[in-house]
Amino acid sequence: MPDTLSAASLRDETAAILRQTAVAEAEFGGGGRSVRSPITGEAIASVRDSTADEAREAIGRAHAAFLRWRLVPAPRRGELVRLLGEELRAHKELLGRLVTIEAGKVVSEGLGEVQEMIDICDFAVGLSRQLYGLTLPSERADHRLQEQWHPAGVVGVISAFNFPVAVWSWNAALALVCGDPVVWKPSEKTPLTALATQAIFRKAVERFGADAPDGLSTVLVGDASVGEALVDDGRVPVVSATGSTRMGRAVGQCVAARFGRAILELGGNNASIVTPSADLDLTLRAVAFGAMGTAGQRCTTLRRLIVHESVHDALVAKLKRVYETISVGSPTQSDALVGPLIDRAAFEGMQKALDAAKAAGGTVVGGERVDVAGEDAFYVRPALVTMPAQTGPVVEETFAPILYVLKYRDLDEAVALQNGVPQGLSSSIFATDIREVERFLSAAGSDCGIANVNMGPSGAEIGGAFGGEKETGGGRESGSDAWKAYMRRQTNAVNYGRSLPLAQGVRFDV
Ligand code: UN1
Numbered sequence: 001m002p003d004t005l006s007a008a009s010l011r012d013e014t015a016a017i018l019r020q021t022a023v024a025e026a027e028f029g030g031g032g033r034s035v036r037s038p039i040t041g042e043a044i045a046s047v048r049d050s051t052a053d054e055a056r057e058a059i060g061r062a063h064a065a066f067l068r069w070r071l072v073p074a075p076r077r078g079e080l081v082r083l084l085g086e087e088l089r090a091h092k093e094l095l096g097r098l099v100t101i102e103a104g105k106v107v108s109e110g111l112g113e114v115q116e117m118i119d120i121c122d123f124a125v126g127l128s129r130q131l132y133g134l135t136l137p138s139e140r141a142d143h144r145l146q147e148q149w150h151p152a153g154v155v156g157v158i159s160a161f162n163f164p165v166a167v168w169s170w171n172a173a174l175a176l177v178c179g180d181p182v183v184w185k186p187s188e189k190t191p192l193t194a195l196a197t198q199a200i201f202r203k204a205v206e207r208f209g210a211d212a213p214d215g216l217s218t219v220l221v222g223d224a225s226v227g228e229a230l231v232d233d234g235r236v237p238v239v240s241a242t243g244s245t246r247m248g249r250a251v252g253q254c255v256a257a258r259f260g261r262a263i264l265e266l267g268g269n270n271a272s273i274v275t276p277s278a279d280l281d282l283t284l285r286a287v288a289f290g291a292m293g294t295a296g297q298r299c300t301t302l303r304r305l306i307v308h309e310s311v312h313d314a315l316v317a318k319l320k321r322v323y324e325t326i327s328v329g330s331p332t333q334s335d336a337l338v339g340p341l342i343d344r345a346a347f348e349g350m351q352k353a354l355d356a357a358k359a360a361g362g363t364v365v366g367g368e369r370v371d372v373a374g375e376d377a378f379y380v381r382p383a384l385v386t387m388p389a390q391t392g393p394v395v396e397e398t399f400a401p402i403l404y405v406l407k408y409r410d411l412d413e414a415v416a417l418q419n420g421v422p423q424g425l426s427s428s429i430f431a432t433d434i435r436e437v438e439r440f441l442s443a444a445g446s447d448c449g450i451a452n453v454n455m456g457p458s459g460a461e462i463g464g465a466f467g468g469e470k471e472t473g474g475g476r477e478s479g480s481d482a483w484k485a486y487m488r489r490q491t492n493a494v495n496y497g498r499s500l501p502l503a504q505g506v507r508f509d510v
Pocket of ligand 1: 163
């Protein structure tokens with residue numbers, strides 16, 4: 001392994017970043033959980049796990065914070081989020097670098113993740129003056145109907161390694177302006193970026209002043225027992241969970257059993273349809289980013305390419321060349337476009353899926369391990385797999401850079417293939433024929449929460465609602481009116497007259 005990739009330098013750099021963001025020394029050294037950088041696979045810090053009891057105490061503090069924070073005017077709450085956005089701007093390079101070190105993202109994606117946090121803060125600041133309800137006509141004389149949105153309570157956030165900080169910010173920025181404290185359990189694989197984010201949040205709180213109660217934001221590093229404490233606690237009315245469908249099914253059922261609200265953002269098995277009218281050069285570039293960006297480790301990664309038979313062979317030939325030449329390497333040591341997989345399990349999962357694809361008649365290009373930094377780092381050449389049918393691993397989400405290519409004859413068949421998997425997060429069509437585009441976007445088209453045109457399924461902006469249907473869980477986060485999930489709706493009927501007419505003409509004269 002070259003010296004420049006040694007863990008010592010990554011460990012030193014990590015410690016320097018954490019100190020500069022004012023994370024206490026004790027928080028990242030001497031704990032029982034060792035944190036590894038996927039860049040080299042070696043330990044860069046060790047953190048202490050919270051216990052389930054500590055989690056319950058933290059929820060108690062967050063609930064006490066809620067009782068005060070809900071009374072702070074929403075635009076003033078927005079001021080805290082504005083300051084958070086400012087602190088994130090000031091720390092963009094440092095936090096982006098830490099995302100690269102801890103999650104293995106290439107440099108521009110590490111920075112892009114922090115930009116996404118800044119964007120949602122800006123969005124939430126504006127939102128803090130727009131948490132509006134409706135006024136509705138009443139059927140009764142001298143009556144008025146209205147709805148108001150009130151803070152819901154503590155929001156639990158469970159996030160995954162692949163967007164180690166942005167997903168927290170989608171939830172936290174909205175929750176905070178909505179009047180809700182946040183208790184966050186980050187992925188066990190990426191606690192350091194969470195600790196740094198929390199330290200950055202503390203800076204915003206210090207500048208904000210005394211009306212920010214303690215316990216507005218808490219990070220709980222720990223295993224499933226910490227997640228369970230969040231999920232089971234009646235003082236946490238909203239739980240937002242990002243991760244596998246298996247995890248989400250368990251979380252959703254527990255939260256539902258106590259009549260809490262779960263916002264679930266689970267697996268994706270996203271497809272793009274390439275039609276005969278597609279601009280193939282643009283398609284090629286979009287497919288490359290969609291399928292290989294973030295080393296295939298986005299929920300929105302392009303995993304299935306459904307190509308019209310008239311353009312299939314030409315596009316596959318071009319794609320093969322891109323797959324054979326795409327740069328795979330260390331995100332800190334090169335300007336490679338594809339960084340490492342998160343760990344050995346991810347690599348093994350990828351190999352298993354490729355074996356299953358071959359057994360189902362698939363032809364595989366790529367997929368082999370690339371030695372960049374020794375045996376504890378898992379770099380792979382992305383895999384392009386032409387499949388005879390949508391069977392076997394094609395209907396599952398494998399969190400790795402595998403793109404399955406399928407052939408179709410008419411658009412109905414393509415849409416049926418696109419919709420023919422259990423997941424329903426994101427999708428796209430490449431077409432310049434407006435009829436085909438509109439059919440894809442119609443009620444009989446894509447069944448996903450996101451449906452794009454002439455771009456891949458990944459890389460969403462924060463302004464739209466983010467999430468998907470079916471096994472993706474149905475939750476919506478980020479933009480549009482996703483904020484409503486963080487508040488409780490109250491309908492008010494107000495009688496300003498002297499008589500008491502009853503609705504529906506009911507009479508009850510005493
Ligand atoms: C995820 O992979 O969990 O749309 C979220 C995108 C990003 C978010 C992905 N803005 O690809």
